[in-house]
Structure formats: structure tokens, C-alpha cells
Amino acid sequence: MEGTAATDAGHQRGPRLSKDARPGGRPPGSAQARSSAHARRRGRRENLSGYLFMSPWIAGFLLLTAGPMAASFYFAFTDYNLFDTPQWVGLKNFSDMFADARWQKSVEVTSKYVVIGTPLKLIAALGVAMLLAQSRRGQAFYRAAFYAPSLIGASVSVAIVWRALFTDDAVVDRTQQLFGMNVGGWVGDPDWTLYALVALTVWQFGAPMVIFLAGLKQVPRELYEAAEVDGAGPWRRFWSITLPMISPVLFFNVLLETIHSFQIFGSAYILGGQGNPCGPADATLVYTCYLYQQGFENSRMGFASAMAWMLVVAVGLVTAVLFWSQKRWVHYEETAR
Amino acid sequence: MMYEIPDTGHETLCALVHFPGCVRFPEYDSSVKSRGEPLRVSRQVERRTLLKAAGASLASLGVAAAGCGGGSGSSSGGAVTIRYAWWGADDRAKRINETIDLFEKKHPKIKVKTDFQPYEDFWKKFNTQAAGGNPPDVIQNAVTFLRKYGGRNVLMDLKPQVQSGELSTEGFRSGLEKFAEIDGKLLGLPVASNSMAYIIDEKVYEKAGVTPEFGWTWDDWLAGMERIRSRTGVAGETGPHSIMYYYDLVLRQKGKAFFTEDGLGFSKSDLETEWAEAVKRIKSGLYTDPKKVEQIKPKSATAAGLSAGEFTWDNFTVRYDSEGKSSYGIAPIPTTDGSKTGQYLGSLMLSGTARTKHPKEVATFINFMVHDPEVGRIMGYDRGVLATTKQFEAFEPTDKVSKQISEYEKQIAEKGVLETITPHPAGADVIEAAFLRVATEVSLDKASPGEAVEKFFSEAETAFTANS
Numbered sequence: 001m002e003g004t005a006a007t008d009a010g011h012q013r014g015p016r017l018s019k020d021a022r023p024g025g026r027p028p029g030s031a032q033a034r035s036s037a038h039a040r041r042r043g044r045r046e047n048l049s050g051y052l053f054m055s056p057w058i059a060g061f062l063l064l065t066a067g068p069m070a071a072s073f074y075f076a077f078t079d080y081n082l083f084d085t086p087q088w089v090g091l092k093n094f095s096d097m098f099a100d101a102r103w104q105k106s107v108e109v110t111s112k113y114v115v116i117g118t119p120l121k122l123i124a125a126l127g128v129a130m131l132l133a134q135s136r137r138g139q140a141f142y143r144a145a146f147y148a149p150s151l152i153g154a155s156v157s158v159a160i161v162w163r164a165l166f167t168d169d170a171v172v173d174r175t176q177q178l179f180g181m182n183v184g185g186w187v188g189d190p191d192w193t194l195y196a197l198v199a200l201t202v203w204q205f206g207a208p209m210v211i212f213l214a215g216l217k218q219v220p221r222e223l224y225e226a227a228e229v230d231g232a233g234p235w236r237r238f239w240s241i242t243l244p245m246i247s248p249v250l251f252f253n254v255l256l257e258t259i260h261s262f263q264i265f266g267s268a269y270i271l272g273g274q275g276n277p278c279g280p281a282d283a284t285l286v287y288t289c290y291l292y293q294q295g296f297e298n299s300r301m302g303f304a305s306a307m308a309w310m311l312v313v314a315v316g317l318v319t320a321v322l323f324w325s326q327k328r329w330v331h332y333e334e335t336a337r
Numbered sequence: 338m339m340y341e342i343p344d345t346g347h348e349t350l351c352a353l354v355h356f357p358g359c360v361r362f363p364e365y366d367s368s369v370k371s372r373g374e375p376l377r378v379s380r381q382v383e384r385r386t387l388l389k390a391a392g393a394s395l396a397s398l399g400v401a402a403a404g405c406g407g408g409s410g411s412s413s414g415g416a417v418t419i420r421y422a423w424w425g426a427d428d429r430a431k432r433i434n435e436t437i438d439l440f441e442k443k444h445p446k447i448k449v450k451t452d453f454q455p456y457e458d459f460w461k462k463f464n465t466q467a468a469g470g471n472p473p474d475v476i477q478n479a480v481t482f483l484r485k486y487g488g489r490n491v492l493m494d495l496k497p498q499v500q501s502g503e504l505s506t507e508g509f510r511s512g513l514e515k516f517a518e519i520d521g522k523l524l525g526l527p528v529a530s531n532s533m534a535y536i537i538d539e540k541v542y543e544k545a546g547v548t549p550e551f552g553w554t555w556d557d558w559l560a561g562m563e564r565i566r567s568r569t570g571v572a573g574e575t576g577p578h579s580i581m582y583y584y585d586l587v588l589r590q591k592g593k594a595f596f597t598e599d600g601l602g603f604s605k606s607d608l609e610t611e612w613a614e615a616v617k618r619i620k621s622g623l624y625t626d627p628k629k630v631e632q633i634k635p636k637s638a639t640a641a642g643l644s645a646g647e648f649t650w651d652n653f654t655v656r657y658d659s660e661g662k663s664s665y666g667i668a669p670i671p672t673t674d675g676s677k678t679g680q681y682l683g684s685l686m687l688s689g690t691a692r693t694k695h696p697k698e699v700a701t702f703i704n705f706m707v708h709d710p711e712v713g714r715i716m717g718y719d720r721g722v723l724a725t726t727k728q729f730e731a732f733e734p735t736d737k738v739s740k741q742i743s744e745y746e747k748q749i750a751e752k753g754v755l756e757t758i759t760p761h762p763a764g765a766d767v768i769e770a771a772f773l774r775v776a777t778e779v780s781l782d783k784a785s786p787g788e789a790v791e792k793f794f795s796e797a798e799t800a801f802t803a804n805s
Contacts, residue, residue, distance in 0.1 A: 081803060082468035083489045101792060167632045188632035190783050273634045280631040281778040296461050298767045299468075300803050 075305035082299050093306035103307070105282055106290035109194065113268075113286060114261040117198040122253055125205040129212035130242075143213065147206035159200070159270035163187050166196045187271060193283035200267055208253040215249030216242070247330045255322055262315050265289060287311055417698050418448040423477035424459035429719050436712045440705050447698050460766065467491045470692060474699050477720075478525050478688040483517055485763040485804060486688075487524045493689035493696060494522040495703070503700035505708060508725045512682050512755055519760050525686035526707050529652070529721030532680050532749055533582050535668040536654055537646035538571075538639055538661075542668075545569050545645075549668035551752060558671040562623045565645045575638040575647035576624035577615060578776035581769045582683075583648035584611060586670055589679025589756065596761045601768075601797055605790050612779045612786035619780055627780040636660060650683065651742050652721040658738045665738075667745045680749055681758040685720045722746045764797075764804035771796040 051058075076093060078086035097103050132142055152158050165171050168185040176183055186192035223241050232240065243250070265288040272279035278289040287307070295304030423433065430453055437449045452473065454462060460482070466472045472491060486492045498504040506514060509527065517525035537549065545568040547561040562573025577583045585595040594602040618624045625644040637653075638644045640661030646668065657665045670678040687706055689699040706712055713728025718739045723729040734740045749755060775793040778784040784792065 079803075082464070083491075102796075168629065184628060185632050188628035188630075190778075190781050273631070276631060276634050276777075280628075281781045281783040282774070296465070297457075297770065298800065298803060299464060 072305040072308055075302050076309050077306075078302045080300075080302040080305075082301055086302065089302070093303050094310070096303065097306060097310065102282065102285065102290060106285045106287045109282070109285050110262065110264075110287040112194060113198065113201075113264065114258060116195075117201045118254070118257045118261050120198065121202045121205050121257060122208055122250075124202050125208035125253070126212050126250075128205065129209045129216055132209075132213055133216040143210065146209055150204045150206035153200065153204035154266055156266060156270055159267040162196065162200050162267070163271050163273060187273065188280060190279065190281040190283035193271065193279045197264075197268055197271055197284050200271070201261070201264070208257060211249055211253055212246065215246040219245040244331045248332060251322070251326050251330045255319065258318060258322065259315055262311065262318075263288060265292065416446050416448050417695050418450055419475060419693070419695055419698050419702060420450045420452065420473035421475040421702070422452040422459065422463065422473040424456040425453055425477075425719075426455070429453070432716050432719055435715045436706065436709075439709070439711055439715070440702065443705070444701060447702065449702065467690070472690040472692065474690055474693040474695060475702055476688055476690065477528075478517075478686045480517075480683060480758060481761045481765045481769065483519055483524050483760045485766065487519055487522060488763050490691050492522075492524045493691045493693060493699065494524065495526065495689060495700065496521075496523045498696060498700035499523065501697075503697055504704045508708065508727055510722075510724060510726055510729060511750070512757075513684060513724050516682075516684055517686050517688070517760075525688035526703055527684040527686045527724040528707055529716070529718070529724050530682040530684045530746070531650040531652045531721035532682055532746060532755070533586055533648060533670060534651040534654075534745060535646055535670055536639060536649055536651075536657060537666055537668045538642070538644075538663045539666040540663045541565060541569050541571050541645040542666075549671075551669045551748065552675045553669065553671050554675060555671045555673060559623070562645070566622055569645070571642070572625040572644045573623050573646065574618075574625070575630060575644040576619060576627060576780055577611075577648065578627065578773065578780045579630065579638070580648055581772050582650075584608075584772075586648070586679040587611065589681075590673040590677050594759060596759060596765055596768075598759055599762050600801060601794075605794055608793070609786050609790045612776065612789060615776075616779060616782075616786060624780075627777065631777070631781070639665070650721070651745055652718055654738050654742060655718065667741050669745075669748075676752075676754070678749070678754045679756065680754050681756045683721075683758065684724065718742050762801065762804075764800040767800040767804070768797045771800065 075086060077088060077090060079089045079092070080086035128146055132139055132146075135142065166186040167173070168188070170185065173183070173185050183189070183192060186196040219242060223245070224237055227237050227241060264286050268279070268284040268286045268289050269277050269292070271284055278285040278293065288311070291304050291307045291311070294300045294307065421437070423429070425433075430451075433451065433453075437451065441447065441449060453459070463472060463476060467486065467489075478492075483492070495504055499506055504526070506523070506526070509516075510530070513527045513530055516527045517523060535549065542548070542561075542565070545561075545565040547564055549558075549561065553561075565571055565573045581595065588594055588603050588607070593607070596602055615624065619627060625638050629643050630638045633641045633643070637647065637649070637657055637660060639647045640657045642661065642663065648670075651667055654665055654667060670680060672678055687703045689696065689703065693699050708725055708727055710727050710731035713723045713725075713731040716723070716728075717732055718734065722743060723732055734743050771793060775784070775789050775796070778792075779786055779789045
């Protein structure tokens with residue numbers, strides 16, 4: 001139960017409230033007139049209509065998600081170029097993958113991106129959330145303003161604008177020059193392109209920020225007051241009150257953002273520029289970028305499917321490790337319910 | 338027991354995050370709840386509306402599915418529709434649409450639906466469509482893809498249509514008649530020819546006092562670049578990592594070629610020498626700083642003023658002229674021995690696809706596009722110098738760029754330097770992309786020439802195996 005506290009809390013709302021809402025929907029006077037069989041029939045009918053409501057989603061899930069997933073699982077063990085019938089090759093795709101220099105490169109780039117980008121984004125999110133939590137006026141405005149990049153950040157147009165910001169003599173380059181840095185445009189230099197991508201990610205800190213903000217507001221004021229009386233400074237209060245109190249929210253954010261980071265594709269594909277997808281000299285060759293190239297440019301669908309399942313396994317492992325680690329650092333409030 | 342996200346927080350969450358538990362039921366809002374009885378009414382209405390919506394979405398799913406399966410050639414009132422796809426940009430689209438209007442006027446029973454993308458996207462889309470058994474009926478095609486899609490029976494053999502008289506293979510300029518014939522199958526007809534050229538920034542060349550002449554050697558070329566660098570400060574050349582066909586020329590001058598019928602036509606040491614030399618020239622400033630070249634892609638570095646010239650297809654002069662501020666000219670390809678340039682006529686062609694339901698109409702369409710003089714007048718040299726004599730003569734180049742291209746192709750034809758092209762093996766497109774990427778790694782100093790060569794050869798091998 002504890003495990004998915006944050007998510008559970010989310011799930012809880014619909015059903016819990018629906019119970020609350022039911023008396024309002026039915027006039028209490030007629031309650032005793034209803035037999036239990038009637039209720040059961042009614043229940044079944046409600047189930048049926050429930051499924052009916054879900055049917056577009058279920059059909060979509062089966063046709064567009066579950067089916068293709070099953071197919072891709074099969075293709076992962078075949079040699080499949082889209083044209084000829086798939087040939088069973090066993091684990092060859094996987095052994096080829098591990099031996100492939102570009103696959104290794106894509107794992108390296110993705111790891112770098114996840115390990116650097118995710119913490120920076122969360123730090124930015126938490127920092128701004130803490131500032132906003134203190135402000136009394138205009139909070140809604142700032143919240144919306146900081147959130148906006150999250151809404152548009154993954155789009156193609158933003159990636160194109162971002163690329164323009166990081167070329168020679170553009171905004172970033174000029175600013176660097178003011179500080180005597182002579183790096184030039186980031187997007188032409190394979191050593192720097194990935195950081196332009198990281199910056200793009202960090203800029204979209206709005207979503208975790210809003211979640212942090214919600215968590216921060218939940219921390220009881222008394223704790224801070226008591227700590228202040230005891231002479232605790234701001235850092236002490238942050239480490240001993242804020243962080244432990246919001247650790248479930250932090251956990252939720254870490255989990256979500258890590259998984260998101262593994263899936264980055266669009267901006268990485270575009271940032272390298274047209275005619276140069278996935279960056280100069282594979283600088284932003286993130287995992288999904290390579291997967292896409294293998295599948296749709298090189299027509300190696302079997303290999304691409306194997307890569308996709310490898311990603312599922314990797315993300316699953318990372319998630320498992322995060323869940324395992326939360327025993328050590330995530331504190332759930334003990335409240336009797 | 339449970340950590341609970343506060344209500345306000347949750348609401349914000351729901352509004353902002355795609356969260357499984359975040360379905361918001363308007364009727365459960367506290368404001369509505371207090372109203373009691375009326376709720377039921379509103380609920381039923383909502384259910385009905387929802388059911389309707391669900392029905393509608395199901396119906397649209399059905400329509401979409403029908404649209405997928407339907408494919409080409411829904412005939413209405415005796416008219417046949419064929420789909421025609423090409424790569425290019427807006428200005429090409431404008432010309433092509435004009436030619437299609439003309440075609441539809443003369444053949445009122447055939448309707449043409451069009452679709453176009455930039456080069457790379459075009460082939461990705463076509464590949465997926467072809468794999469799904471639903472390719473367009475007619476496509477613009479290039480030599481790189483003949484074997485790939487010919488071997489997979491995606492392309493239509495046009496021979497029967499030639500025999501039945503729908504399609505004429507007569508009247509092509511010399512060197513183009515049998516352009517797309519592979520293993521006894523005719524897989525396309527050329528619409529225009531192009532040849533590799535050295536496009537130069539005329540102003541820079543003039544300022545440096547360098548005049549390229551037919552038969553100039555690589556040494557002359559190098560000396561010219563050095564002079565340009567010292568007199569104008571501009572790098573002489575974009576760097577050959579931007580185009581595979583440059584290296585093809587170098588190899589052809591030595592009696593080799595980039596591709597043989599079924600593999601690579603050069604050795605690892607050939608390529609290592611070439612790349613090592615390129616690295617030196619980048620360091621000495623003869624070639625443009627690759628970081629700058631990368632940043633302005635897909636624009637040309639020469640058009641952007643970053644280099645004095647670059648190897649590319651002659652019809653690209655049209656593009657340079659609109660992209661850049663200087664004036665651009667075509668210089669001949671430098672040679673090893675003073676005469677052999679290694680050039681051949683490349684060409685864009687039109688191909689039909691094998692699964693079309695209307696092979697006759699496809700043939701009629703291709704025939705019209707290839708032979709009709711009016712089409713030639715409309716298209717001009719957009720795709721290269723027009724392939725049939727009739728179209729070639731119908732178009733009188735008036736602007737400077739078209740005149741240059743025409744002059745250039747006339748010149749290389751007269752000098753007799755044109756060789757025949759070997760249709761590339763299947764997988765050539767993937768290998769070309771790999772070649773450019775790995776070459777870029779070398780030029781950006783992310784791999785030594787030796788490492789890069791190994792990498793390229795192993796990727797090439799994978800591509801050949803995957804496409805065999």
C-alpha cells in the first residue's frame with residue numbers, strides 16, 4: 001500500500017468521492033423500497049454501462065497498444081525489414097545490439113542525459129516551488145508562467161527555436177562572450193549539443209514544480225515555527241523538515257521525470273538540425289533516436305523492436321531500484337484513517 | 338497510513354498532469370452535489386450525449402480504417418484516380434501542380450492526387466507505405482533506390498506498357514535511354530539529368546583571381562584554394578564530408594567507384610587516406626570549420642558565404658542562387674590526369690509502383706510528364722536538364738542560372754567525359770547516410786580516420802546484409 005502512495009492518493013479521489021456523491025444522486029426516501037436483487041441487477045447494469053463507456057478506450061488499447069506490443073515482442077526475435085516475412089533469429093538482435101558501437105553510444109548519451117538532466121530539472125523545480133510557496137501575491141500568475149514551458153517544450157517549433165538560440169552569434173553565444181567564454185554555438189559542437197538539450201529539458205521544470213508546490217503547502221506551519229523557536233536556521237529547516245515532509249512528492253517526481261527522460265525523442269531528433277538528425281556526430285543520439293533510425297531509416301524492424309524491449313527492461317529496472325530505495329529516504333506520514 | 342496529496346494540490350495535478358486517477362467528474366463537484374435532484378437529469382443527458390459521442394468516434398474509426406484499406410484508384414463516374422508523390426519544396430510543387438492541371442485537362446478521365454515531402458522524409462514515408470502495400474501509383478525516383486525497391490518488387494516493370502504503346506522510350510537525349518533498366522526490367526523513365534559539378538562563389542573566385550578551367554587538376558584546385566584563403570580569408574571548400582558523390586568522383590578517376598553492383602568499390606585504406614587528408618585541410622583552413630557547416634545545415638555553406646565552393650549536383654545552382662547573396666557559377670570537376678572527371682549523368686525519374694490497380698493510366702501519366710513539350714516549358718531545369726529532346730528544345734533558358742546549367746551539360750557532353758552509372762546496390766541509401774555521418778565525426782575530430790573507416794565498413798556490411 002505504501003509503495004504507490006502518491007499514485008494511490010491520485011486514484012483514491014474518483015471512487016472515494018463517488019461514494020460521497022451517491023446519496024446526492026438518489027433521493028434517500030426511496031432507499032428502503034429497493035430489494036437486494038434489484039440492487040444487484042442495477043449494479044450489473046452499471047458495470048455494463050461502465051464497460052460501454054470504456055469501450056472506445058479498451059478498443060484503442062487492444063488495437064493500438066496491446067496488439068502492437070505483442071507484435072513487437074515477436075519481432076524482437078526476428079529479422080524483419082518490413083517487406084519480407086520475418087525470419088526467426090532467436091537472440092541475435094540482442095547480441096548484435098550489445099556489440100554495436102552506435103547502440104553503446106546511444107546508451108551512453110541517454111544515461112548522460114538522464115543523470116544530468118533529471119536532477120537539474122528537479123532542483124530547478126523545487127527551488128522555484130519554494131520561492132512561490134512563500135509569495136503571497138500573484139502566485140497564480142507565476143505558477144502559470146513557470147508552467148507554460150512544460151506545455152510547449154516538447155513541440156517541434158520550440159526545438160527549432162531552441163536550436164536557433166544556440167547557434168553561432170545567437171543569444172547564448174553572445175551572452176557567453178560577455179563572460180569571456182569562447183565556446184561558439186552549442187549545436188554545431190558535438191561536445192556541447194547534449195547540454196543544449198539538457199537546458200531545454202530543465203527549462204520545462206513547470207510540471208514537477210506544480211507538484212512540489214502542492215506538497216510544500218501541505219507541510220504544517222507549526223513544524224517550522226517550533227524549529228525556529230529551537231533556533232534552527234533555514235538550511236536546517238530545509239533538510240530536517242521540508243525535505244522529509246515532501247519526500248513522497250519528491251519520490252513521485254523523481255520517478256516520473258526519470259521515466260520521461262528515458263523516453264526523450266522529439267527535441268533530440270530536431271536539435272541537430274535538418275539533414276543531421278540526432279545531432280552532429282551522434283551528439284544527441286538518445287536511445288529512441290537510434291531506435292527510430294534503425295526501424296524507419298534502415299528498415300531493421302526486428303532490431304528496433306529488440307531495442308524497444310531492452311528499453312522497457314532498463315526503465316523497469318531503474319523504477320524497481322527507485323522503489324526499493326524509497327524505504328531509506330521516503331517518509332510517509334503516519335495518520336490513522 | 339497514507340500520504341495524501343491535499344485537495345488543492347490534487348486538483349492542480351489533475352489539471353496539469355496526465356495522471357491515471359485524474360478523471361474529473363463535473364457532476365461530483367461540490368457545487369453540483371448540493372443541488373440534489375436535478376443531478377439525475379443532467380446525468381442522463383450527459384450519458385446520452387456521451388453515447389452519441391462514442392458512437393461517432395467508433396464510426397470515424399471505421400471510416401479511417403476504410404480509408405487505409407481503400408488505397409488508390411477509387412473510381413467515380415468512370416474517372417480513375419492515381420496518386421503521385423515526389424520530394425522537393427514549394428517551388429517544385431507549384432510547377433508540378435501546373436503540369437498536373439495540364440494533364441487532367443488533356444486526360445479528363447484520370448485524376449491525379451499529389452503528395453510531397455523533403456527528400457529524407459519522402460523516402461521514410463514511401464518505405465512505410467510500400468511495406469504496407471499502399472504506395473503511391475507514381476513516384477519521383479533516383480538511382481540509389483532502383484535496386485532496393487526493384488528487388489522487393491515494389492516498382493513496376495514498364496516494359497509491357499512500352500510494348501503496348503502507352504509509353505515511349507524514344508527521343509531521350511543520349512546517355513539517358515536505358516537509364517533505369519536493371520536485370521531486363523525497365524523501372525523508370527528519366528525526367529531530367531544532372532551531373533556533379535563544382536559550384537563556386539563567383540565573386541570570391543574573381544577577387545582571388547582564380548579561374549577554373551576544364552581539365553584543371555586537383556593540384557590546381559588546391560593551389561586555387563590556398564590563394565583564396567590568403568587573399569579573401571574564405572575557406573576554399575565546404576569539405577567533402579557533406580556529399581558522398583564527391584568521393585565517388587575521386588574513385589572513378591582512379592578507375593574505381595563508390596558502389597559496385599553489390600558492394601563497396603573501394604578499400605579501407607583508400608578511405609583512410611582520403612579522410613586523413615581531409616582532416617589536414619580542415620586544420621589548415623582550406624576547408625570550412627565543420628562546426629559552422631553543421632550549424633547551417635541543411636543550407637549550403639557556399640551559399641552562406643562560409644566557403645568559396647562545394648561539390649554538388651549542377652541543378653542545385655538554382656537553389657544556391659535563391660539561398661545566397663553572392664552570384665554562383667559552375668566550375669568543372671578537377672581531374673587527376675587532366676581529362677578524366679569521373680562524371681556521369683545522374684537523373685531523377687518517374688517510376689510506377691507494382692501494386693497499382695491502374696498500370697495503363699500510370700503509363701499514360703509518365704509518358705505525358707516525360708514527353709510533353711509544354712510540361713518541359715513549365716518544369717524548366719528544376720529537376721535538372723530536361724531528359725527528352727522534345728522537352729529540352731521546348732524550354733529556352735532565359736535566366737542566368739538555367740543558361741549556366743545548360744551550358745555546363747553541353748560542355749561535358751562535348752568533352753566526352755561522361756561514363757555510365759552503375760545502379761546502386763540495395764542498401765545504398767542507408768550507406769550514404771552512414772558515410773556522411775561518419776565523415777562528419779572525422780571532420781569534427783570525434784573519431785580518428787582509422788577508427789571511422791572501421792566503423793563505416795562495419796555499418797555498410799550490416800546495411801548490405803539487412804537489404805540482401
